Amino acid sequence: MFSAQTYQERRTALKANxxxxxxxxxxxxxxxxxxxxxxxxxxxxxxxxxxxxxxEPRIAAVIDIDENKTIIFGDELSIDDIVWLGRQETLKEKSxxxxxxxxxxxxxxxKYIQKAQASNRxxxxxxxxxxxxxxxxxxLLGIKIAELQPSVEMIKAIVKQRSVKxxxxxxxxxxxxxxxxxxxxxxxxMVKPGVKEYEIANAIxxxxxxxxxxxxxxxxxxxxxxxxxxxxxxxTLKSGDLFLNDSxxxxxxxxxxxxxxxxxxxxxxxxxxxxxxxVVLNAFENAQRLLKPGVKFKDIHLKASQYLVEGLIDLxxxxxxxxxxxxxxxxxxxxxCGLGHMMGLDVHDMxxxxxxxxxxxxxEPKDTQTFGLKxxxxxxxxxxxxxxxxxxxxxxxxxLIDIWQAENKNADFINYDKVNEYRNFGGVRVEDDFxxxxxxxxxxxxxxxxxxxxxxxxxxxxxx
Amino acid sequence: MFSAQTYQERRTALKANxxxxxxxxxxxxxxxxxxxxxxxxxxxxxxxxxxxxxxEPRIAAVIDIDENKTIIFGDELSIDDIVWLGRQETLKEKSxxxxxxxxxxxxxxxKYIQKAQASNRxxxxxxxxxxxxxxxxxxLLGIKIAELQPSVEMIKAIVKQRSVKxxxxxxxxxxxxxxxxxxxxxxxxMVKPGVKEYEIANAIxxxxxxxxxxxxxxxxxxxxxxxxxxxxxxxTLKSGDLFLNDSxxxxxxxxxxxxxxxxxxxxxxxxxxxxxxxVVLNAFENAQRLLKPGVKFKDIHLKASQYLVEGLIDLxxxxxxxxxxxxxxxxxxxxxCGLGHMMGLDVHDMxxxxxxxxxxxxxEPKDTQTFGLKxxxxxxxxxxxxxxxxxxxxxxxxxLIDIWQAENKNADFINYDKVNEYRNFGGVRVEDDFxxxxxxxxxxxxxxxxxxxxxxxxxxxxxx
Numbered sequence: 071m072f073s074a075q076t077y078q079e080r081r082t083a084l085k086a087n088x089x090x091x092x093x094x095x096x097x098x099x100x101x102x103x104x105x106x107x108x109x110x111x112x113x114x115x116x117x118x119x120x121x122x123x124x125x126e127p128r129i130a131a132v133i134d135i136d137e138n139k140t141i142i143f144g145d146e147l148s149i150d151d152i153v154w155l156g157r158q159e160t161l162k163e164k165s166x167x168x169x170x171x172x173x174x175x176x177x178x179x180x181k182y183i184q185k186a187q188a189s190n191r192x193x194x195x196x197x198x199x200x201x202x203x204x205x206x207x208x209x210l211l212g213i214k215i216a217e218l219q220p221s222v223e224m225i226k227a228i229v230k231q232r233s234v235k236x237x238x239x240x241x242x243x244x245x246x247x248x249x250x251x252x253x254x255x256x257x258x259x260m261v262k263p264g265v266k267e268y269e270i271a272n273a274i275x276x277x278x279x280x281x282x283x284x285x286x287x288x289x290x291x292x293x294x295x296x297x298x299x300x301x302x303x304x305x306t307l308k309s310g311d312l313f314l315n316d317s318x319x320x321x322x323x324x325x326x327x328x329x330x331x332x333x334x335x336x337x338x339x340x341x342x343x344x345x346x347x348x349v350v351l352n353a354f355e356n357a358q359r360l361l362k363p364g365v366k367f368k369d370i371h372l373k374a375s376q377y378l379v380e381g382l383i384d385l386x387x388x389x390x391x392x393x394x395x396x397x398x399x400x401x402x403x404x405x406x407c408g409l410g411h412m413m414g415l416d417v418h419d420m421x422x423x424x425x426x427x428x429x430x431x432x433x434e435p436k437d438t439q440t441f442g443l444k445x446x447x448x449x450x451x452x453x454x455x456x457x458x459x460x461x462x463x464x465x466x467x468x469x470l471i472d473i474w475q476a477e478n479k480n481a482d483f484i485n486y487d488k489v490n491e492y493r494n495f496g497g498v499r500v501e502d503d504f505x506x507x508x509x510x511x512x513x514x515x516x517x518x519x520x521x522x523x524x525x526x527x528x529x530x531x532x533x534x
Numbered sequence: 535m536f537s538a539q540t541y542q543e544r545r546t547a548l549k550a551n552x553x554x555x556x557x558x559x560x561x562x563x564x565x566x567x568x569x570x571x572x573x574x575x576x577x578x579x580x581x582x583x584x585x586x587x588x589x590e591p592r593i594a595a596v597i598d599i600d601e602n603k604t605i606i607f608g609d610e611l612s613i614d615d616i617v618w619l620g621r622q623e624t625l626k627e628k629s630x631x632x633x634x635x636x637x638x639x640x641x642x643x644x645k646y647i648q649k650a651q652a653s654n655r656x657x658x659x660x661x662x663x664x665x666x667x668x669x670x671x672x673x674l675l676g677i678k679i680a681e682l683q684p685s686v687e688m689i690k691a692i693v694k695q696r697s698v699k700x701x702x703x704x705x706x707x708x709x710x711x712x713x714x715x716x717x718x719x720x721x722x723x724m725v726k727p728g729v730k731e732y733e734i735a736n737a738i739x740x741x742x743x744x745x746x747x748x749x750x751x752x753x754x755x756x757x758x759x760x761x762x763x764x765x766x767x768x769x770t771l772k773s774g775d776l777f778l779n780d781s782x783x784x785x786x787x788x789x790x791x792x793x794x795x796x797x798x799x800x801x802x803x804x805x806x807x808x809x810x811x812x813v814v815l816n817a818f819e820n821a822q823r824l825l826k827p828g829v830k831f832k833d834i835h836l837k838a839s840q841y842l843v844e845g846l847i848d849l850x851x852x853x854x855x856x857x858x859x860x861x862x863x864x865x866x867x868x869x870x871c872g873l874g875h876m877m878g879l880d881v882h883d884m885x886x887x888x889x890x891x892x893x894x895x896x897x898e899p900k901d902t903q904t905f906g907l908k909x910x911x912x913x914x915x916x917x918x919x920x921x922x923x924x925x926x927x928x929x930x931x932x933x934l935i936d937i938w939q940a941e942n943k944n945a946d947f948i949n950y951d952k953v954n955e956y957r958n959f960g961g962v963r964v965e966d967d968f969x970x971x972x973x974x975x976x977x978x979x980x981x982x983x984x985x986x987x988x989x990x991x992x993x994x995x996x997x998x
Contacts, residue, residue, distance in 0.1 A: 099665075101565040101574060101664070101665075102663045102664055102886075103577045104577055104579065104580050104663075104879075104880050104886065105663055105880055105882060105885040105886035106663050106885075106886065107882070107885065108751050108752075108880070108881065108882070108885075109752070110565060110574040110575075111574075111752070113567045113568055115568065116568050149933065149934075149937065152931075152933050153762070153870060153931055153933065153934055154761070154762045154763045155761065155762075155763055155764070156758060156760075156761035156764060156766070157933065158766075199566045199568075199569055199570050200565070200566055200665070201563075201565075201664070201665030201666040201668070201669055202665040204665070204669065205665055205668065205669065205679060215669060268743070268744075268746070269744060272740055272743040272744050273740075275740075275743070276736055276737075276739075276740040276743075279732070279736040279739070279740075280732075280733060280736050282732070287572050288572075288573070288575070294620060296620075297618070297619065297620035298617070298618045298619075299618045299619055300619070300620055302620070302622075406617060415568075416568050416569055416572070417572065418569060418571070418572070421569040421570075421571065421572075422566075422568065422569035422570065467616075467617055469613065469616050469617065469621065470613075470617055473613065
């Protein structure tokens with residue numbers, strides 16, 4: 071946990087932003103795997119972590135702005151619990167570490183909410199993502215799940231606050247990234263013909279676990295990098311394959327890292343692999359240099375797309391004017407997704423609160439129709455203290471190529487004959503995490519090798 | 535998957551047991567960790583696995599006995615899905631492997647159920663344990679979650695069938711146990727002063743993952759074995775500690791293993807540790823020999839308790855007549871839980887369907903009041919084909935000792951002075967998994983060392 075003062079200050083700032091009403095925070099509840107008493111590992115809700123820091127299932131909290139009270143709701147262990155679970159720090163003790171003096175039994179929460187509703191006071195709550203909290207919220211408020219109305223005012227106030235990271239949060243994020251760096255170096259030492267994808271995934275997870283970290287998301291560890299969300303891991307690596315590793319650690323306090331590296335299963339890149347990799351790396355480096363306060367991330371996304379197009383023109387897969395190609399969305403045959411997203415206590419930071427509020431503004435809402443842009447999670451102007459990922463890529467998707475070619479789509483910009491020579495090439499992505507500073511950006515963590523020469527040298531040395 | 539014939543035969547037997555109506559099966563849905571698109575690893579519902587074998591989230595099935603139809607409900611991938619997830623085996627193809635010819639989109643399920651309800655046909659369903667399926671069932675049936683009425687008839691028919699394991703299921707269980715054996719041997723090679731509990735937990739999980747296994751439950755890997763459900767893993771092992779490892783693998787098809795071994799952090803047992811261990815081991819071996827069809831597991835539990843008492847009398851912690859001590863529940867100061875449980879597709883097999891139906895009968899229902907017996911999951915007479923765990927233990931729980939002593943509880947059977955000399959001793963448990971055969975029992979798996987000499991020799995050899 072951070073200091074009690076940290077949580078108090080965060081709550082004070084939130085109260086000031088909200089003005090009035092009751093703010094309701096639900097911690098997460100354990101999720102059963104195959105029966106109630108066999109749960110998945112517990113992960114506290116990120117907003118709960120941000121304002122209270124307590125990692126316990128089945129607790130809640132109320133900030134009653136009108137009555138100037140903050141209460142944590144939850145049950146202390148009974149003697150029966152102590153027999154089975156051992157004596158532990160009490161909820162009262164944990165609450166005090168969070169700067170909260172008042173605790174009440176969990177069952178008191180519904181009485182508190184009902185009383186507030188009876189006196190027509192506004193109860194603000196966030197959109198539930200776990201089904202258990204959907205049910206609980208419905209019960210607490212006495213309405214159907216379909217009728218839940220999360221508070222836009224509360225969402226906006228929280229997003230505003232959580233988007234700008236404190237120095238101690240940056241430290242946590244860098245800790246997550248440095249473990250992620252080690253995971254990626256381990257993969258670079260292990261990848262060779264004959265190894266299975268899941269062996270790499272297991273090894274990096276083991277490394278992280280021994281540093282008391284979870285995975286911040288299910289790792290994508292694949293020789294089919296053209297499949298964007300590939301979680302199939304039974305393939306055996308073979309000479310000639312390109313290997314993509316998109317994985318990151320999450321610290322014990324809940325902060326995420328998110329990195330991607332792509333390299334050949336052989337020790338050296340083939341000409342084709344090297345050329346394609348450098349197109350992506352060039353787009354990455356140019357995009358990175360554009361990071362600074364006031365610049366819209368959507369514009370950086372489009373600029374990066376243009377760098378990708380320029381590279382693909384050099385390789386003969388595209389043609390024509392790069393700017394025009396991007397305007398016509400021709401790049402989305404190769405780059406179907408977004409350039410990056412916010413990162414913090416969640417790998418897609420605050421995504422549970424609604425992408426529109428995290429990544430966009432009312433004046434410039436998300437484009438939910440256009441292929442490519444509809445997958446861009448962050449579009450708005452950057453601010454100092456934001457932490458973002460930058461992750462351009464080129465993905466050869468045979469099904470998509472066939473559809474576009476059948477329609478002769480964007481034929482002014484695409485050389486389909488040449489593209490078909492690459493249809494089974496797979497995918498390349500390069501991803502790092504950045505802090506937006508007052509005048510630009512700073513790469514977070516100790517840095518991870520990424521040029522062709524760096525990767526080839528490292529692998530040659532370690533696979534010798 | 536097993537053969538299509540296997541699933542067909544299982545469904546045919548179930549239909550014959552049920553007679554009429556519509557049997558509704560819900561597969562599991564992915565559980566979000568901290569936002570919707572960041573899920574925990576997917577685990578299919580065990581009953582769904584048993585009758586259909588398909589490991590996909592968000593699918594369901596109906597066996598319509600009256601109309602002699604079996605339908606799998608679920609959605610095929612769209613081209614958008616294929617772009618993100620790659621081309622995969624279709625649901626239709628998977629259904630055929632399960633022996634089901636008819637598939638329908640997921641949205642058709644609610645229409646099917648509504649139509650059946652409109653014509654007053656009985657829809658049987660099982661108790662939901664995941665919140666997502668509670669919500670879904672309420673929606674499908676048009677009732678509140680609190681009003682759900684799972685079908686006791688369906689539960690009983692399924693329990694009857696799943697309780698008796700097929701030869702191919704035994705093979706799967708033995709595969710899980712053999713991986714579990716390796717996990718335990720690895721722990722025996724790693725445990726020494728200075729190592730942290732979580733390092734052992736991580737290593738055994740890594741070993742299992744490389745054999746394509748999950749954990750069948752969160753491992754209990756602790757130097758405080760007296761805490762029965764101890765998941766705290768930050769302690770550093772030190773000389774003099776007793777180490778308890780309760781962990782098991784789950785195969786890719788979903789079958790569980792469940793083993794416990796206890797041994798000292800030092801290479802050899804101290805006299806006190808050895809004496810206590812052998813009390814438990816003796817109870818274990820005697821309990822094992824009592825396993826056979828027709829014998830009530832509750833009686834074996836009570837016999838094992840008596841063996842524990844006899845051993846504790848020899849060591850001076852108890853006194854008086856062992857049979858009388860057990861009748862008076864005096865053994866529960868040391869053995870607070872049950873001797874074992876059914877095991878199969880779940881480590882506590884079918885526990886989601888209700889303990890009363892799995893482990894007891896209407897004539898002899900579970901004792902839900904008496905300390906000790908209320909934690910015994912299995913009480914009824916054994917039958918050939920049952921797979922059960924046997925896991926006696928002795929647990930020193932300071933809080934419980936203090937409460938009993940303050941009440942002078944069972945003072946005729948307990949030497950509190952002597953007990954207090956052991957109050958920080960921790961816990962000892964020995965656990966193996968058995969098949970009930972026609973005339974007795976068979977230890978499942980290749981066997982794992984468990985005598986003091988075996989463990990000391992193995993550890994001396996590997997820690998040298």
